[in-house]
Amino acid sequence: QVQLVESGGGVVQPGRSLRLSCAASGFMFSTYGMYWVRQAPGKGLEWVAVMSYDGGNEYYADSVKGRFTISRDNSKNTLYLQMNSLRSEDTAVYYCGKKAPGSVNQGIDSWGQGTLVTVSS
């Protein structure tokens, strides 16, 4: 079955960087688009970034554009999120999500367990 395992979260000072990873298994990773979605403590879900199956297209929420970079290594079945110039408002649990099969407009059908990023001095 589909398994997504995030790692790389932790406590980081404002302005510093962190790289999250999402290890995928149980499906053909190289044929699915992938998302990053975050959830601030006690809050709802916010889309962060999305990347096409081949890495050819990437899009970002305005709140992270220019600071975060999504990437993937299909040979390692792994999705990444490089987070630079971190701010306190980036504090959240970060989830990776697999795009559902079918059209380009499909949403997320599987989620990882999440990794907590805390930005604090």
Next chain:
Amino acid sequence: DIVMTQTPLSLSVTPGQPASISCKSSQSLLHSDGKTYLYWYLQKPGQSPQLLIYEVSNRFSGVPDRFSGSGSGTDFTLKISRVEAEDVGVYYCMQSKQLPRITFGQGTRLEIK
């Protein structure tokens, strides 16, 4: 961005009774390909979200048939025919019509009386 608005934001239901959650979008979610990209998720306490319903009314694999989705255009509803204790958590609707900016509703917290 398409704004998703859920009501109510919380509800308390007696086991065995039905429950209903509304989700309204600021624009039609009907895509030119004929599909309507409206999803429902449940986030149980301490867990990540899990897919319940895709494209308005299709139950995801393993989802009990007491969950059903309906609606069209901008108005959608998730119904639980008979609430069970394991249904506790926060329910979110989500649109993926306006890629890449998927957007979520605020969430509806379901508790058991």
